Amino acid sequence: MRIKGSLLASVLLLCLGLASLFSTISPPAVDAADSQMVYWIPVEQEVERGLLRFLERGFQEAQEAGADEIVLEMDTLGGEVNAALDIGKLLRASEIPVTVYIKGEAISAGAYIALNADHILMTPGSAMGAAAPVTITGEEADPKTVAFWRSNMQAAAEAQGRDPEIAGGMVDRNVEIEGIKEKGELISLSAQQAVKLEMADKLVANEQEVLRFLKAEDAEVVHTDLTVSERIARFVTSPYVIPVLFTIGLAGIAIELFSPGFGIPGTIGLGAFVLYFFGHFLAGFAGYETLVLFVIGLILLAIEIFVAGFGLFGILGLIALVASLITAAPNVIFGLISLLIAMAVTTVGVYLAIRRLGTRGVWKRLVLLDNQRNESGYISQANRSTLTGKKGKTVTPLRPSGTAMIDGVRQDVVSDGGFIPVHTPVEVVGAEGGRLVVRQVKNPPPVSAADDSVNHKSIKED
Incomplete structure (x- = not known):
């Protein structure tokens, strides 16, 4: 029993020694x-x-x-x-x-x-x-x-x-x-x-x-x-791309004014502006207030189309559009220069297009482009130059304007000199626009009874 007890004690001591030995050994370091x-x-x-x-x-x-x-x-x-x-x-x-x-x-x-x-x-x-x-x-x-x-x-x-x-x-x-x-x-x-x-x-x-x-x-x-949005933002905010987007946007809208309906040019133009604002919004230049300003500008210009003349709505609309485009740019001066370049290029392009293709669409409804020529039957007033040399008699006194019976027809006339009394023989000496110029006739020929009765009847009717 003593041998067994001592053996057991020895085993316990060995286990405790090994445990203490392993406890002193740190785990292997992990490579940083x-x-x-x-x-x-x-x-x-x-x-x-x-x-x-x-x-x-x-x-x-x-x-x-x-x-x-x-x-x-x-x-x-x-x-x-x-x-x-x-x-x-x-x-x-x-x-x-x-x-x-x-x-x-x-x-x-x-x-x-x-x-x-x-x-x-x-x-x-x-x-x-x-x-x-x-x-x-x-x-x-x-x-x-x-x-x-x-x-x-x-x-x-x-x-x-x-x-x-x-x-x-x-x-x-x-x-x-x-x-x-x-x-x-x-x-x-x-x-x-x-x-x-x-x-x-x-x-x-x-x-x-x-x-x-x-x-x-x-x-x-x-x-x-x-990301896709970051790629768009980087492309759109490039100083070389901004003037191009402005030009495409303005040109697209201008083409729509000169062509019937709303089609591909207008869609491309609005798309260029949307791309411009979207990219600058992602880049942190444009806020919601800039987008709202741009939409307000478009609405005001649309209202101006249905209002006669170019008034308050059109002016405010243009100001809102320009302000939104400039404030969304990385730099106000750069935005203004880019917009001016785009406007100049668009103006030249629209002028050349009109010279070559003419005008159609919305612009044709806004601007009177027809020429009313005499050859086409458009006559603003009757040509009365054929009455020059005709004689008649005043129906009313001429002070210096009044009425006279010329060649059997009542005419509005004006004296070429001073006052001419009623029932005075006159002669047409000129036709200036819509009026006849008459002169008092010296030593008038005798008036027949029939003519005299006609003149008196005209006076009574007056």
């Missing part, structure tokens, strides 16, 4: 890469408000998903300055590290966006720089705008530890940097130059090398793409 997540967002085509809304959605989704990195795959030739500034703020405010992967070009506004990122990676053959601001017509901006944009580029570079002077040289031709830039030029860096000048972190060949740089080779990569 297994739980990493990278959000991959494309930055392509033009930089405009539609791109800003897309990036805001992508950054929000990355934040909600607990992403570790955000990669912006960039290939853009630039775009709107204000949109680029807001995108730069978005990158700086991000709690998630942002890496810009320049796969093609990062020119102008694209260079500014890249400079705001935590890391810049470039593929061989890519480029960044040449960020001089230009107007909508392609001309270089005024010195005040250049200075403003240069300061923003320099601030973005300086905040991320990059050379602000090189960033300023991408904007201002007057900046001179020894060994890098001469006066009158703009800095545009190749991938190798950017890495050498420490404006970019590293050359990478593909997505895998980007992830290797971020130490996230095994991370889950979530590719964010544009």
Whole structure:
């Protein structure tokens, strides 16, 4: 019994020792890469408000998903300055590290966006720089705008530890940097130059090398793409598309005025305006009040069609339409210029169409286009020039106008001189429009008894 008791005690002690040993051994560490997540967002085509809304959605989704990195795959030739500034703020405010992967070009506004990122990676053959601001017509901006944009580029570079002077040289031709830039030029860096000048972190060949740089080779990569509505918004808010939409809209409505019924041109015209408002509504430019203003303008113009003349309804309708189109644009001045361009193009097109095809439809009902010619039987008044030289007698005194019996017919006449008494012989000396000009006859021929009785009868009837 003692042997068995001691054996049992030994087994219990062994079990307790093993338990204590295993309790001191920590579980194997989980590789952090297994739980990493990278959000991959494309930055392509033009930089405009539609791109800003897309990036805001992508950054929000990355934040909600607990992403570790955000990669912006960039290939853009630039775009709107204000949109680029807001995108730069978005990158700086991000709690998630942002890496810009320049796969093609990062020119102008694209260079500014890249400079705001935590890391810049470039593929061989890519480029960044040449960020001089230009107007909508392609001309270089005024010195005040250049200075403003240069300061923003320099601030973005300086905040991320990059050379602000090189960033300023991408904007201002007057900046001179020894060994890098001469006066009158703009800095545009190749991938190798950017890495050498420490404006970019590293050359990478593909997505895998980007992830290797971020130490996230095994991370889950979530590719964010544009939705259909975002694609429409990006297309419609392009500064090159807005004047085209205005022209299509105005031309479609104008064609409907000169053609019978309401058909394809009118539908296309209204569709262009709907597309314009829809895209700008999605991009955050147009609100419901802008859409209401546009509808009110159309209603007022429709009312004006049924009101004689061009009055209050038509004027208010045009003001409402113009205001809605301009206020929905990214910039009021740009919207006004685009509308003026569209109106000029539409006016020229309508004029050429009328010269070639004539007018039909609603416009024909609104405007009197028929010519009433004498050859077609349209005579405003009888031609009384044949009465010139005819003689008669006044039925009433002429002071200087009155009535006379000419060739047996009562006529409204006017004296060519002063007062002519009643029953005075006169002669027609001219016919001016609707009146006969008469002159008193000197030494009149004797009047027969029959003529005298007729004259007296006419007087009594008067």
